[in-house]
Amino acid sequence: MATLIDTPNGGPKREASRPRHPEKQARADSPILRKPDWIRVKAPVSKGYAETRAIVRSRGLHTVCEEAACPNIGECWDKKHATMMIMGDTCTRACAFCNVKTGLPGPLDASEPEHVAEAVAEMGLKHVVITSVDRDDLADGGAEHFAKVVRAIRAGSPETTIEILTPDFLRKDGAAEIVIDSKPDVFNHNLETAPRLYLTIRPGARYFHSLRLLEKVKERDPQMFTKSGIMVGLGEGREEVMQVMDDMRSAGIDFITIGQYLQPTRKHAPVDRFVHPDEFKSYETMARAKGFLMVSASPLTRSSHHAGEDFAKLKAARERLAKTAG
Ligand code: SF4
DSSP, X not given: OOOOOOOSXXXXXXXXXXXXXXXXXXSOOOOOOOOOTTOOOOOSOSHHHHHHHHHHHHTTOEXXXXXXXXXXXXXXXXXXXXXXXXXXSEESOOOTTOOSEESXXXXXXXXXXXXXXHHHHHHTOSEEEEEEOOOTTSTTTTHHHHHHHHHHHHHHOTTOEEEEEOOOOTTOTTHHHHHHTXXXXXXXXXXXXXXXXXXXXXXXXXXXXXXXXXXXXXXXOTTSEEEEEEEXXXXXXXXXHHHHHHHHHHTTOOEEEXXXXXXXXXXXXXXXOOOOHHHHHHHHHHHHHTTOSXXXXXXXXXXTTTHHHHHHHHHHHHHHXXXXXX
């Protein structure tokens, strides 16, 4: 069941004083652990960062880079790589790891597909990643809007490859098909964590539904690349990570991302441990052995980090495999 937390009509004063995550306020504080030396990020101060910020602001767009307080923002925005977050800035779920604002969102902005397409063209992106908040309040979960955004980008920038990072469309029959049929190049949906942790970490979602969504993409369009990611450091065991990898391969997923969970605030799920870079390397080796076409596993790996370069590698890996098989 989706958790709907608040109404959007509290007015600007109420909005200003409203916490970003009202549903988490009653939780006990979890102290934020000091990050280890291997997690160091570039400060967002460059000219490229400022230019990306100006384009995002001028079009009234939201980005997951800012909303999720992504540690890579300084590096990505410097290279004009921002991940647009469509359908508003308010999410109807209440995941314990996520910094995106929660509540009941307002109506969809009909001009958003056009504005996103304009921003993509202005930034001259070769590869773009589009994600969204969960919209359990909409009959189709926002599938048609998502498809409109993909089509608008395709029309405005036919050379740009498009990667989407979607919600799970839980209990929205026919929604996934609408999005798949808009023909993005990469369909990404993150499993986020091991199934045992779903009730505490991702309570509004269902592990096997998410897996099935990705399997459905492959059934409907076998050529479409599929991608999924998990965070580690949430309390999962090594054998659980292996099991998630096996499940992903059973669903035909091409590309796995594995990154360190970082706790956004004291009200979010605590970091269980900081996984050492050597352990990420061993996850990468295991994932390659299990047959993923592409693997990104490091402390600062995020779904959309280096997505353009990784897409090129993904395509090259498929071509290599086809040659070997032929
Ligand atoms: S890794 Fe993704 S979410 Fe983070 S700053 Fe880069 S593009 Fe944005």
